[in-house]
Amino acid sequence: MNSKLIKELPELVTNEVISEDVAINIERYYASKTENSSNRLFMVFGVLGSLLIGLGIILILAHNWDSFTKTTKTIIAFLPLIIGQFIVGFSILNKMSQVWKESSGTFLFFAVGSSIALVSQIYNIPGDLSDYLLTWIVLCLPLVYLLKSNALAILYMVFLTYYATELGYGFNTTDKTPWLYLVGVALVLPYYIQLLRHNANTNITSIFNWILPLSLTIVLGAFVKQNDEFGFLMYIILFGLFYNIGKVPFFDSQKLRRNGFLIFGSLGTIILLLNTSFRWMWEDVFNTPDLFTQEFYIALVLFVITVIVLAYSYSKHWIKGFNLFQYVFILFTILFFIGMSNEIIPTLFVNIIIFALGLVTVKIGTDKFHFGILNYGLLIITALVVCRFFDTNMSYVIRGLLFVGVGFGFFLTNYIMLKKQNPRVIQQGK
Amino acid sequence: MKTLYIFIIFIIVAVAQLYIPAQMILDQEQVLETGTAYKFRTQPIDPSDPFRGKYITLNYELDAFATKDSDWKRNDEVFVYLKKDELGFAKIDKLSKHKLESGNDYVIAKVTYYNSYSEILRFNYNFDRFYMNEDKAYDAKVAHREAQRDSSSNTTYAVVYISNGNAVLDNVLINDIPISKFVE
Structure with a gap:
């Protein structure tokens, strides 16, 4: 495509369509573009190479070479670290390309991990895996900012999540809450915000748009200790927060696949609601949660943050029209507290909410002419029907009719939309 | 710049x-x-750590002591004051919630639970990981089991150096032979 354009340039110049300067500029532009893409490829291979070598070193050292003396082992512990530091220092001083910085930074990241691991191994230093991971990532966090390295930022997030799950979910750790995880996330946020400001449409930013909600979703459960009931509420509110962040025009105007917040928020909300659409959940699980526990306060804080995001969106006139997804967390919170004394009202309303969300999604799909969204909406309704299929106290005939109805719904809506779309395609073709 | x-x-x-x-x-x-070296009778089992390699977890026999004080919560710190018997094995002198003025060696352990019926406090030491070569860790566990079957007394012990409340696990021995040599 580009080469074709470049071949045409002399002809355009001779026919005086464009000036010679413009032709040179165009040529330069495409030349720099190809350079960029080959650079990116180098970067990926550089980082992957460093990552594999670093992990390999850690594994080789984990073998525990007990025939070496303590001194030899100590030298081996520091060797990769010093080499890594030397290369990173060299890249900074000589203003080497980003490829250098990303690759050397990745190597140094694992060298730090291997040196602490080996020292712990030589001296049988006590401490759980989570302590070790925390020391490791704290020592590497400044590198993210010093090298402006995306690979390091991702590694940092991955290992921070690992630390939090190790501390919070582990066997026999019911009394440990990974509060430092929150500090860790706060420390990497400036980097993410800067990415959003300057590189909003790059792939790396969309990776972060996914990693952040993914990590928070994984870790939130580690904050649930005795009060599992509130865990449900915490997650519903978290997904509400994600959805509302995803609806901020900055994210909403981007392609759907870049908007991890919106997809996490939507899927999470639906899955949890389907879980709580069973009556036995409200009878057996949500009956008497203890108030004013750690889980209660976390849910409260999350609720306040989400309401602030929602109110801010209102004040900025970002919210046009009514989208039920954005308010589900409020409705569910009310139902949750009603559920403490009554199980019929919440069961009924959760079912109604899911059905309404399905319809809302179908409507969004038809408005946007998006088959994916349309069928997602139909899937929500189908899932609801399937869930009710397991409630044995409903007559077989009614269940059968429901299935037939939804099946027809699939055919009809898709057919109608195809019909509507076809004339548009034909018009465009003309 | x-x-x-x-x-x-x-x-x-x-x-x-x-x-x-x-x-x-x-x-x-x-x-x-x-530090001063103490011997702690122990039993090894073998888990592994993804980054630091295989290790054996040591279950020390000296993990409980009778005390009338019943005000203990899980994970409380307990100062365990030690003395040696004639063979160099560690024995508990007394427990305390705070550091004492007396000159005895001590380690800081974590409370697991207090049995108010038998008035015994149970606790864990933090020097319970001994990293080993990946080919030897499992053998070490087996070797200990067999050594115990052969003789009536438990002959596996850890050598721990203690100074100012800091403990360093130096080696684990079966019948006075270092465990990594014993399994070869």
């Missing part, structure tokens, strides 16, 4: 990255040099 600033900060970070493992080594070395 900006590069220079970044480089200076990087040097600080690099020094921290070197300082932490170096400090870990120095702390341990100091205890090994100045």
Whole structure:
């Protein structure tokens, strides 16, 4: 495509369509573009190479070479670290390309991990895996900012999540809450915000748009200790927060696949609601949660943050029209507290909410002419029907009719939309 | 100029990255040099750590002591004051919630639970990991089991250096032979 354009340039110049300067500029532009893409490829291979070598070193050292003396082992512990530091220092001083910085930074990241691991191994230093991971990532966090390295930022997030799950979910750790995880996330946020400001449409930013909600979703459960009931509420509110962040025009105007917040928020909300659409959940699980526990306060804080995001969106006139997804967390919170004394009202309303969300999604799909969204909406309704299929106290005939109805719904809506779309395609073709 | 600033900060970070493992080594070395060696009877089992390799977890026999004080919560710190028997094995002298003035060696352990019926406090030491070569860790567990079957007394013990409340696990021995040699 580009080469074709470049071949045409002399002809355009001779026919005086464009000036010679413009032709040179165009040529330069495409030349720099190809350079960029080959650079990116180098970067990926550089980082992957460093990552594999670093992990390999850690594994080789984990073998525990007990025939070496303590001194030899100590030298081996520091060797990769010093080499890594030397290369990173060299890249900074000589203003080497980003490829250098990303690759050397990745190597140094694992060298730090291997040196602490080996020292712990030589001296049988006590401490759980989570302590070790925390020391490791704290020592590497400044590198993210010093090298402006995306690979390091991702590694940092991955290992921070690992630390939090190790501390919070582990066997026999019911009394440990990974509060430092929150500090860790706060420390990497400036980097993410800067990415959003300057590189909003790059792939790396969309990776972060996914990693952040993914990590928070994984870790939130580690904050649930005795009060599992509130865990449900915490997650519903978290997904509400994600959805509302995803609806901020900055994210909403981007392609759907870049908007991890919106997809996490939507899927999470639906899955949890389907879980709580069973009556036995409200009878057996949500009956008497203890108030004013750690889980209660976390849910409260999350609720306040989400309401602030929602109110801010209102004040900025970002919210046009009514989208039920954005308010589900409020409705569910009310139902949750009603559920403490009554199980019929919440069961009924959760079912109604899911059905309404399905319809809302179908409507969004038809408005946007998006088959994916349309069928997602139909899937929500189908899932609801399937869930009710397991409630044995409903007559077989009614269940059968429901299935037939939804099946027809699939055919009809898709057919109608195809019909509507076809004339548009034909018009465009003309 | 900006590069220079970044480089200076990087040097600080690099020094921290070197300082932490170096400090870990120095702390341990100091205890090994100045500390007193105690023998703790123990039983090994073998889990593994993804980054630091295989290790054996040591279940110490000296993990409980009778006390009338019943006000203990899980994970409370307990100062375990030690003395030696004639064979060099550690024995508990007394327990305390705070550091005492007396000159005895002590380690800080974590409470697991207090049995108010038998008035016995149970606790864990933090020096319970002994890293081993990946081919030997499992054999070590088996060797211990067999050594125990052969003789009536438990002959597996850990040598722990103790100084100012810091403990460094130096080696684990079966019948006075280091466990890594024993399994060869």
